[in-house]
Amino acid sequence: xxxxxxxxxxxxxxxxxxxxxxxxxxxxxxxxxxxxxxxxxxxxxxxxxxxxxxxxxxxxxxxxxxxxxxxxxxxxxxxxxxxxxxxxxxxxxxxxxxxxxxxxxxxxxxxxxxxxxxxxxxxxxxxxxxxxxxxxxxxxxxxxxxxxxxxxxxxxxxxxxxxxxxxxxxxxxxxxxxxxxxxxxxxxxxxxxxxxxxxxxxxxxxxxxxxxxxxxxxxxxxxxxxxxxxxxxxxxxxxxxxxxxxxxxxxxxxxxxxxxxxxxxxxxxxxxxxxxxxxxxxxxxxxxxxxxxxxxxxxxxxxxxxxxxxxxxxxxxxxxxxxxxxxxxxxxxxxxxxxxxxxxxxxxxxxxxxxxxxxxxxxxxxxxxxxxxxxxxxxxxxxxxxxxxxxxxxxxxxxxxxxxxxxxxxxxxxxxxxxxxxxxxxx
Ligand code: RM4
Ligand code: MN
Ligand code: MN
Numbered sequence: 001x002x003x004x005x006x007x008x009x010x011x012x013x014x015x016x017x018x019x020x021x022x023x024x025x026x027x028x029x030x031x032x033x034x035x036x037x038x039x040x041x042x043x044x045x046x047x048x049x050x051x052x053x054x055x056x057x058x059x060x061x062x063x064x065x066x067x068x069x070x071x072x073x074x075x076x077x078x079x080x081x082x083x084x085x086x087x088x089x090x091x092x093x094x095x096x097x098x099x100x101x102x103x104x105x106x107x108x109x110x111x112x113x114x115x116x117x118x119x120x121x122x123x124x125x126x127x128x129x130x131x132x133x134x135x136x137x138x139x140x141x142x143x144x145x146x147x148x149x150x151x152x153x154x155x156x157x158x159x160x161x162x163x164x165x166x167x168x169x170x171x172x173x174x175x176x177x178x179x180x181x182x183x184x185x186x187x188x189x190x191x192x193x194x195x196x197x198x199x200x201x202x203x204x205x206x207x208x209x210x211x212x213x214x215x216x217x218x219x220x221x222x223x224x225x226x227x228x229x230x231x232x233x234x235x236x237x238x239x240x241x242x243x244x245x246x247x248x249x250x251x252x253x254x255x256x257x258x259x260x261x262x263x264x265x266x267x268x269x270x271x272x273x274x275x276x277x278x279x280x281x282x283x284x285x286x287x288x289x290x291x292x293x294x295x296x297x298x299x300x301x302x303x304x305x306x307x308x309x310x311x312x313x314x315x316x317x318x319x320x321x322x323x324x325x326x327x328x329x330x331x332x333x334x335x336x337x338x339x340x341x342x343x344x345x346x347x348x349x350x351x352x353x354x355x356x357x358x359x360x361x362x363x364x365x366x367x368x369x370x371x372x373x374x375x376x377x378x379x380x381x382x383x384x385x386x387x388x389x390x391x392x393x394x395x396x397x398x399x400x401x402x403x404x405x406x407x408x409x410x411x412x413x414x415x416x417x418x419x420x421x422x423x424x425x426x427x
Contacts, residue, residue: 002080002116003087007408008398015399023386033356037387040353044391047349049280049342050094050122050324051082053102056335057424059289059328068333070414071424075102076113078424081414083117085335088404090395091342094122096324097169099162100132101425107168114169122173123215123277123322124166128155129179129223142180144200145193145229152200159204167209173322174208175250175277176201177217181224181231193229198239205243215250215277215322216240220257222287233265240274248276248319252326253303254287255279263302270310273317278307279326280345289327291337293344300344301380304352312357328427333411339401346388354379 027037056078057071072078078095085092095114097104104110114121128143136154141147143155163174180197182188205214218236219228230236233249240247249269256262269275282290282300293300310318323345329337356375363371389399398404405411 003084003408003410005087005396008087008396008404011404011407012393012399015403019386019389019393019399022383023390026383026386029382030354033354035354037390040350040387041391041394043353044346044350044388045090045395047091047346048093048120048323049091049345050096050322051085051092051338052096052098052125052324052326053078054098054424054426055325055327055329055338056081057426058334059330059427061330066330067421067423068411069420069422070411070416070418071334071422073418073422073424075104075110077418078102079110079113079117079119081335082119084410085338085342086118086397088398088401089339089342090392090397091346092325092338093118094120096122096125096175097165097171098125098127098426099158099165100127104165104169111169121166121169121171122324123175124162124169124171124173125175125177126159126162128158129177139179142178142188142193142229144176144178145180145188145197147192147196152196156200156203156207160207163204163208163212166212172211173213173215173277174204175215175217176204177219177250177252178228178230179223181226181228183225185226188227190227194235197229198242201239201243201247205247208246212246213276213319213322214240214243214247216243216247217250217252217255217277217279219252219255219287233269237269237272237274240276249274250277250279251275252279252281252287253292253300254281254283254289254326258285262299263306266303266306267310270306270313270316270318273319275310275318275321277322277324279324280341281325281327289329291327291332291344292325292341293348294340297344297348298380300348301351302376304348305355305376308349308352308355309357335411336402336405339405343388343401346391347384350384350387351379351382354382354384 058067082095131138137151146152216236216239218230220231236249280292282295325341360375
């Protein structure tokens with residue numbers, strides 16, 4: 001199902017008078033602060049966030065799963081769903097595949113379909129955290145860190161295979177997230193496990209095409225509860241540094257212990273030119289996979305404040321990070337959740353673009369925390385919604401994506417087309 005642009009236009013027409021009024025007002029306010037709305041809109045339009053293929057179905061917890069129906073049954077249908085999201089918000093122009101959940105059978109057809117929807121293939125993700133039915137050896141006690149060289153071999157080979165799939169589709173990076181670790185004190189030799197992981201990653205790194213990047217994700221807990229081999233950004237950075245120039249750290253917002261200063265991690269990594277990828281989600285306790293911005297929008301803004309500072313810093317050698325939403329949905333319609341997430345990301349980005357950086361820098365140099373806070377919060381408290389709505393409008397997308405999704409009855413149509421019992425591969 002391809003969304004008809006005319007339907008979006010008709011809905012936009014209804015919301016246009018009110019939008020015009022608020023956009024006009026905001027543009028004037030921004031102008032008074034020497035900010036050009038047109039320039040900001042272009043930046044917002046350029047900021048594209050990849051949708052992971054596993055986010056289109058219902059997730060669930062280990063206690064249960066409550067699917068909503070109409071889930072994509074194939075990679076083609078997943079691409080179509082991301083296409084629908086992109087048609088509505090013009091901000092999710094890429095898809096990130098997880099192998100083996102999304103093995104492309106007919107590469108030419110998959111590529112053509114993605115192009116039809118204006119989508120690129122972002123980082124490919126390997127999966128050595130589950131055993132697959134046809135798999136010879138188990139990852140129960142780890143993969144790249146395993147004590148048995150044959151298990152490590154299998155895990156390395158899997159990653160090399162994922163790279164091959166990515167190459168066929170035009171991806172330029174591989175994300176490695178490992179569930180490796182231990183659940184009981186004494187179970188694993190920390191040093192040996194890390195050393196073996198490094199050796200395995202070296203092989204994967206060597207197997208990447210020369211224009212590819214390797215993203216090393218970290219996580220302090222889950223599914224292992226005592227130790228994870230790559231527990232934090234420091235461990236990831238250590239590995240990335242030893243691997244080489246094309247290895248980077250990947251920050252996933254849900255992969256921190258409560259109250260970790262993630263914005264500081266972002267600043268440090270960007271200063272080192274080592275922030276490669278970014279996974280968005282929100283949480284209260286851990287890796288909760290909640291809608292981006294649902295819980296801590298100010299923290300998201302502070303993180304974007306550092307991301308923007310890093311991206312605008314000409315001295316920093318940090319390449320533009322690969323942006324992706326990483327969430328799996330338990331209660332909401334996944335499509336609505338993703339629309340809300342993209343909106344929250346764009347909003348935080350737009351607000352971070354409004355920060356008066358020169359004034360902030362002098363407040364810092366003058367050791368004036370009061371003024372620094374005024375400057376940051378002036379940007380955070382600006383209602384930037386008309387700006388991102390205008391960015392969408394100019395790109396032919398919906399002024400109000402969630403409302404449009406509902407008014408067009410898109411979930412109902414998906415259920416009619418795919419049935420109420422269809423189940424997507426993924427978590
Ligand atoms: C992990 C991690 C990875 C994602 C898997 C599905 O917690 O965030 O990025 O690939 O979940
Ligand atoms: Mn992640
Ligand atoms: Mn995660």
